[in-house]
Structure formats: C-alpha cells, structure tokens
Amino acid sequence: MLDSESKTVRRQADARRAVFAVGAGFWCGPAGWVLVLAMLAVGVAAISFTYWSGDDACGLVQPDLTATGLSAVGGSSEADGLLPSDLPRSAVDGLSLADRDEGRLFTVVLDNIAVARPAASIAAATLVWEAPVEGGITRLLALFRDSADLRRIGPVRSVRPYFVDWTEEYGAVLTHVGGSPQALSLLHGSGLFELDEMRQGGYFWRDRSRSAPHNVYTSSDLLHEALVDYGEMEDIADLDIDRPFRTSNPDLVDFGDVVEIGVDFGSPDFDVTWVFDDGSGTYLRHQGAGRFLDENQSVVAANNVIVQVTDISVIDSVGRRSIRTSGTGSALLFQDGRVREASWSKEGDGRTRFLDGESGDELPLNVGTTWIEVVGEVEAVSYQ
Structure with missing residues (x-):
C-alpha cells in the first residue's frame, strides 16, 4: 500500500486535480473531443507496434546465438540449419570472424605410423x-590457426606435392621436414611461406626420448615467432562467404543410421574406422588396434568426414605417389549419421568444392572439424 504522504501519491493527486481543474465544459466541447481522440490514436498505435513487432520489441526474447557465434539472422534457414551467407566466417570450419582476428593458418605434415602415435595436437586441427x-603408409596434413595455444605439434615429417596443393587452397604456412624432390620443387615455386626444419631448425626441436625421424616437433609459439621474424604477420584472408555451412545441434537433429565408416588403405595398421557418436553428433576416429587419440589422450572427432576419390599412381622406384588434386571426381560426404553421394571439383589454385551429385550445388558442411580421406577408388570405402 502506498503512503498517502509519498512523492508518488502526491504527484498522482496533483495530476488528477490539474485534469479536473480544466472543467467539464472543456471535455464536453470540441477541443475536449479532439484531445480524447488523439489519446485513443496514440494508444492504438502503441498496441499495434507491440503486436506486430513480437516479443523482441518488449525485450522478452534474447538473440539466439548458435555455437558458432552467428545469430540466426540474415537469411539463415531454421529448417536446415544453414548459416547466414552475408556474415564473415572461416572457410575452414564455418566459425564466425565477426568478433575475432583470424590470424595466419598453418598446415603441418604429420607422421602417422604406429611408432609415431599418438600425434601431438592432432585433436585440435580444424581440417x-x-x-x-x-611404403604403403599414410600421412596427415593438419591445418591449425596461429591463434591456437598448442605447446607441442608433431611428429613433423616430409612434404609431398599434393600437400603443397592443398595448403595453397587456404594460403597457409606449410610446416615440414624436407620433402620429396617433386614436392620441394613445387613448393619453392609456389609463393607459399614455408618452415622447413632442414633450413629453419630454430623453430623446431627433437624429442630425444623418441627415435628419429619420428621425433621432430614444433609449437604454436614457435610458429608465431617465425611469422614475426620473417615479417609474415599480415593476415591471409580466410573468408569465403560462398561456402555454405550449417549448424548441427545433437538435441534437435534427427540422426541417420550410418554409424560406421571404414576406409581401407591396404594395411590393418593404417585402415581407419569412424564410429558415429549420437551424443555429440560427431564421428570418432579409430585406427589400428583401437581409438585414435592425441598425445593428451583427447579423442579425435570430426563433424564432417569426406571421402575424396581421385587418381593415385606410383611414380618412382621408391614408391612415391602422384595424387591428382585438380579437375573433378567422385566423393562421399558423411554427416549426422548420413551419407550423401557427391562429386568434387577444383579449378586452378582454387579451393576444392564438394558438390551435390544431382543439383551440382556445393554441399554445406557442419560447423567444426572436417577430415578428408583421399583414396584411389570408391571400393576402398564401406559404411553401415
């Protein structure tokens, strides 16, 4: 109950006295009716504004920010989770660039034989x-951001020509330990900034507890230091507003029943299995005898698993491979427990695009980490 002596009550009483002091004649005359109608018009306008503006106008609904930091505005589709096409985001993982600096991107050639596992920081790679x-083995090309805080990355190994091609797609800094003659020739003519342990050993170290050549490591601090020392700090734009991305909320998505992907690289020690986890909506990687973890025992997971089928041939007596990275070919895209038949296309030094098999439109990737498995024939892949 209000105190009769309060300021609020006194103001209300004064207002009533002011209104009634005008006199009944005023309210019954033309001037009074004009004032009443004006007040009614203002009231109707206020009600209409509230109704048509929705709850946002009343401050009842907060902007719905996705996990990527992009609000659901600007043409995004709630039905298919497509993100707005008019906001800056990373072409690597779809994360928003609106509130952060992208920095430089690094690709690191990583060892993948049994004695080199577990790899350090592989779980932090975005692509x-x-x-x-x-020799019947596989190697990994992992893409990291300069802004990542990674104390140990490796083991770092030698480069091959196709790793140069894929690095060029993102203007990244290629980090490696020497390479094949074909790769080094291509790399030195590419214009890419590179860090080679053979020539720039100060940005690497060798872990004496591990056997060579599986013991070369670097870190995000050393990679950043190299950028400063060589004057390469200027950002390479990681923007591609034409690349479609979509969100995948495990609580909302109706997952499919493709729960396991097998990739046959010709040896049990290198064959890969991806197992779908419906709790996180990601595929968990297995290789060799069990789960594929990084050095910190972090699970390696992917929001997208892409199988890229292309021409692979042996080019010398050592057994080095030639892998075609341009032109077109077939592909499979695994997301959310589903598989889509696709094709891939790359022109010149542009980015590889994965396209819908029927419409030819570029397929949207789930925001997050993507692994691309490169094989010579589609029969190397199985799923169930």
Missing part, C-alpha cells in the same frame, strides 16, 4: 587430409 605416401 585434416589423410593420404597415402610411399
């Missing part, structure tokens, strides 16, 4: 290519 090299 990874897996491809065969000589």
